[in-house]
Amino acid sequence: MIFGDFERMLAMRYLTARRQEGFISLVVGFSILGISLGVATLIIVMSVMNGFRDELISRIIGLNGHASIYARDGVIKNYDKLMMKIALVPGVFSVTPLVEGQAMLAANKIASGSMVRGVRIKDLKSKKLIANNIKDGSLKNFNGMNKVVLGSRLAHRMGLQVGDYITMISPSFAVTAIGNMPRIKTYEVIALFEMGMYEYDNNFVYMPIKAAQKFFQQENSVNALEIFTEDPNLLDNIRCKIIKELPSTVYFYDWQQKNNSLFNALQVERNVMFLILMLIILVAAFNIISSMTMLVKDNLKEIAVLRTMGASRGIITRVFFMTGASIGFIGTAMGTVLGLLFIAKINTIQKWIENIFVTSIFPSEIYFLANVPAKINSIEVIMILIMTLALSFMATIYPAWRAARTDPVEALRYE
Incomplete structure (x- = not known):
C-alpha cells in the first residue's frame, strides 16, 4: 500500500x-x-x-421535422410521387406535405402576425408535442375549410376561446373586378395547444391542408415537405441519399442548418x-x-x-x-x-x-x-x-x- x-x-x-x-x-x-x-x-x-x-x-425537431424540402419557386407539384421516393430511402421514418405561409390575424379589435401551417389531420395528431398538449378543445373536428388550431398564448393575447371566430388576412392580393384585394376569410377556433415554448405558443396556427391550399392559392400543391428520420443525430448519414432523389426545382434543408446559429x-x-x-x-x-x-x-x-x-x-x-x-x-x-x-x-x-x-x-x-x-x-x-x-x-x-x-x-x- x-x-x-x-x-x-x-x-x-x-x-x-x-x-x-x-x-x-x-x-x-x-x-x-x-x-x-x-x-x-x-x-x-x-x-x-x-x-x-x-x-x-x-421541441424544435418534434414540431418542425428533422429536415425539410422547399420549392425554389414556392410550389411543389406532384408532391405525392416525390414523397414516395423520399420515403423509400433507408433511415427515413415519414414524409409529410405542408403548406406554410404568414398571415395577419384579427379578432376583438386586435391584429397580430402569425405563421400558418396547413397539415393533414393524421400528421397533426402524430405531432405529440401538439396532440398531447391540447389545453382546450379537441382535434376531432380538424377538417373542412374553416377550422384552425391556435397556440394558447396567441389566443390569450387576442382574447379568443374555443368556439370563437378569427379573421385571417393574406399578405398577397387576389385580382378582382374592382382591383387587387387582400384575401380575407373567417375561421373557427376548435382547439388551443400549449407546448411550453413561447415562440410557438404565441405565433403558430394550424389548419387543414385543403383549407391552407385554398387560402394561399396553392391548389393541388404544397410549398414544403417535412422529413422525419429514425434518428435525427444520424441525419448526415442519409443526407446524400435523400438529395439524390430530389429534382433540381427543390432544395434540402435540415434542422441543424435551420438552427445553426x-x-x-x-x-x-x-x-x-x-x-x-x-x-x-x-x-x-x-x-x-x-x-x-x-x-x-x-x-x-x-x-x-x-x-x-x-x-x-x-x-x-x-x-x-x-x-x-x-x-x-x-x-x-x-x-x-x-x-x-x-x-x-x-x-x-x-x-x-x-x-x-x-x-x-x-x-x-x-x-x-x-x-x-x-x-x-x-x-x-x-x-x-x-x-x-x-x-x-x-x-x-x-x-x-x-x-x-x-x-x-x-x-x-x-x-
Missing part, C-alpha cells in the same frame, strides 16, 4: 479539530465548503444547460460557463494551499520530533499530502451529492422560490420554456470530479513538500 496505517492515523489527526488549533480547523472547514459549493454549482449549471439544449432540440451560441456559452465556474474550484484549491500551509507552520515542532524519531521526508510528505487530499476528496463528495440532490428537486425548488418572492425566475418569454430543464451527463460529472480532485491534489504538493523540508534542528532550537 502507498499509505501506511501510521501515516493515515497522523493525517486524520491533523484533520480532527483540537482546542488549540480551532482556527486552523475552521479554515479547513471553509476549504471543504468551497470545494463543495464549486462542484455543486458546476454540476447544477452544466446539467441545466444540457437540459435546456436537449429540451430545445426535442442558435445551437452554436448555446455551445459557446456552455464552454465559457464551464471555464468560468472552474475558477470557483480553482479558488477553493488555493484555500487548500493556505490551510495546509498554516497547518504545517503550526505543527513544526511535531514534525521536527517525528523527524528526530526516524520519520523520513517521504513519510512526512505522504502524511500532509493525504491530509490535503482528504480535504479535496471530502469537498468533492459533498458537492457531488449536493449537486445531484438539487437537480433531482430543481422544479420543486423553482416553485418554492417563486412562491416566496412572488416572481418568475424562469420566464418563458425569455427562455422559451416554462420550467427549468435539467439533464445530468454522467461523463461530464466524471470529468468535473476528476478535474476537481486533480486540482485538490496538486494544491497539496507544495505544503507537503515544505513540511518534508523542515529542519528538526532549526524547529527545536528555541524550545
Whole structure:
C-alpha cells in the first residue's frame, strides 16, 4: 500500500479539530465548503444547460421535422410521387406535405402576425408535442375549410376561446373586378395547444391542408415537405441519399442548418460557463494551499520530533499530502451529492422560490420554456470530479513538500 496505517492515523489527526488549533480547523472547514459549493454549482449549471439544449432540440425537431424540402419557386407539384421516393430511402421514418405561409390575424379589435401551417389531420395528431398538449378543445373536428388550431398564448393575447371566430388576412392580393384585394376569410377556433415554448405558443396556427391550399392559392400543391428520420443525430448519414432523389426545382434543408446559429451560441456559452465556474474550484484549491500551509507552520515542532524519531521526508510528505487530499476528496463528495440532490428537486425548488418572492425566475418569454430543464451527463460529472480532485491534489504538493523540508534542528532550537 502507498499509505501506511501510521501515516493515515497522523493525517486524520491533523484533520480532527483540537482546542488549540480551532482556527486552523475552521479554515479547513471553509476549504471543504468551497470545494463543495464549486462542484455543486458546476454540476447544477452544466446539467441545466444540457437540459435546456436537449429540451430545445426535442421541441424544435418534434414540431418542425428533422429536415425539410422547399420549392425554389414556392410550389411543389406532384408532391405525392416525390414523397414516395423520399420515403423509400433507408433511415427515413415519414414524409409529410405542408403548406406554410404568414398571415395577419384579427379578432376583438386586435391584429397580430402569425405563421400558418396547413397539415393533414393524421400528421397533426402524430405531432405529440401538439396532440398531447391540447389545453382546450379537441382535434376531432380538424377538417373542412374553416377550422384552425391556435397556440394558447396567441389566443390569450387576442382574447379568443374555443368556439370563437378569427379573421385571417393574406399578405398577397387576389385580382378582382374592382382591383387587387387582400384575401380575407373567417375561421373557427376548435382547439388551443400549449407546448411550453413561447415562440410557438404565441405565433403558430394550424389548419387543414385543403383549407391552407385554398387560402394561399396553392391548389393541388404544397410549398414544403417535412422529413422525419429514425434518428435525427444520424441525419448526415442519409443526407446524400435523400438529395439524390430530389429534382433540381427543390432544395434540402435540415434542422441543424435551420438552427445553426442558435445551437452554436448555446455551445459557446456552455464552454465559457464551464471555464468560468472552474475558477470557483480553482479558488477553493488555493484555500487548500493556505490551510495546509498554516497547518504545517503550526505543527513544526511535531514534525521536527517525528523527524528526530526516524520519520523520513517521504513519510512526512505522504502524511500532509493525504491530509490535503482528504480535504479535496471530502469537498468533492459533498458537492457531488449536493449537486445531484438539487437537480433531482430543481422544479420543486423553482416553485418554492417563486412562491416566496412572488416572481418568475424562469420566464418563458425569455427562455422559451416554462420550467427549468435539467439533464445530468454522467461523463461530464466524471470529468468535473476528476478535474476537481486533480486540482485538490496538486494544491497539496507544495505544503507537503515544505513540511518534508523542515529542519528538526532549526524547529527545536528555541524550545
